[in-house]
Amino acid sequence: xxISPYEAVTIGGLMCSVTDRTxxxxxxxxxxxxxxxxxxxxRVGSGQATYHRFEPREKQHQITxxxxxxxxxxxxxxxxxxxxxxxxxxxGYFGGEVTTLNLLAHTCCHEFAHLLQHVSGQRYRGxxxxxxxYKILDELHASGGAEATRRHLAREAExxxxxxxxxQMQPPDTRQLMANWAVGDVVxxxxxxxxxxGRIIRVNRKTCTVEGTGPCRGLRYxxxxxxxxxxxx
Numbered sequence: 001x002x003i004s005p006y007e008a009v010t011i012g013g014l015m016c017s018v019t020d021r022t023x024x025x026x027x028x029x030x031x032x033x034x035x036x037x038x039x040x041x042x043r044v045g046s047g048q049a050t051y052h053r054f055e056p057r058e059k060q061h062q063i064t065x066x067x068x069x070x071x072x073x074x075x076x077x078x079x080x081x082x083x084x085x086x087x088x089x090x091x092g093y094f095g096g097e098v099t100t101l102n103l104l105a106h107t108c109c110h111e112f113a114h115l116l117q118h119v120s121g122q123r124y125r126g127x128x129x130x131x132x133x134y135k136i137l138d139e140l141h142a143s144g145g146a147e148a149t150r151r152h153l154a155r156e157a158e159x160x161x162x163x164x165x166x167x168q169m170q171p172p173d174t175r176q177l178m179a180n181w182a183v184g185d186v187v188x189x190x191x192x193x194x195x196x197x198g199r200i201i202r203v204n205r206k207t208c209t210v211e212g213t214g215p216c217r218g219l220r221y222x223x224x225x226x227x228x229x230x231x232x233x
Contacts, residue, residue, distance in 0.1 A: 051064055
C-alpha cells in the first residue's frame with residue numbers, strides 16, 4: 001500500500017496531536033520539575049528526517065516527524081530497514097508485530113523517549129541510543145503509554161478517514177532481491193541529501209559491497225540489499 005504526500009502530512013499531524021495529548025500531558029509536570037517552563041512543539045517535516053532536539057534559549061523540545069518517513073512505513077520493503085521496526089521485533093514491543101500502525105505509534109514513543117532521556121541528563125554525544133534510552137523506552141511500553149499511543153492514533157486516523165493498516169508486514173524475500181543485482185551495477189542508497197552512489201563490487205549473502213563513485217569515490221559500503229536502487233550508468 002502507498003499513500004500520497006498529502007495523506008502523509010495528515011497522518012503526521014495526527015502523530016503530533018497524539019504525542020502532545022497522550023505522552024506529553026501526563027509527563028509535563030515531571031518535566032517542568034526538572035526543567036521549569038519547558039515546552040514541546042511537534043511538527044511535520046517535508047523530508048525523511050525524524051528526530052527530537054532541544055532549543056535551550058526557548059527551553060523548547062521539538063519533535064519532527066518526516067513526511068517521507070511516514071510514507072516509507074507503508075511499504076514493507078522500506079519499513080524493514082527502519083530502527084523502529086528492529087526495535088519492535090527485538091524488544092517484543094506490540095507483541096513483536098511490525099505493522100504500519102505499530103511502526104508509527106512506536107515512532108512517537110521513540111522520539112518522546114529521547115525527550116525524557118534529555119531531561120534526565122542521560123543523552124550524551126556519541127551515546128544516544130544507550131541503555132538509559134532503552135530503559136525509558138521499555139518503561140513507556142510496560143506502563144501502557146505506548147499502547148495508549150497506538151490506540152489513540154488508530155482512533156484519530158479512523159475519525160480523519162485515513163488508513164493506518166494493522167496487518168503484519170511480511171519481510172521481503174532477500175534471495176529474490178539478491179538476484180536483481182550483479183557486480184558492476186551502478187546503484188544508489190540513502191535518501192535526499194544523504195543519498196550515496198556507487199558501483200557493486202561484490203554480492204554477499206544479504207548485502208552488496210559498493211565502491212563509491214563521484215563525491216563518494218574512495219569509500220566502500222556494505223549495503224543491505226533492500227536499501228539499493230538502480231541508477232543509469
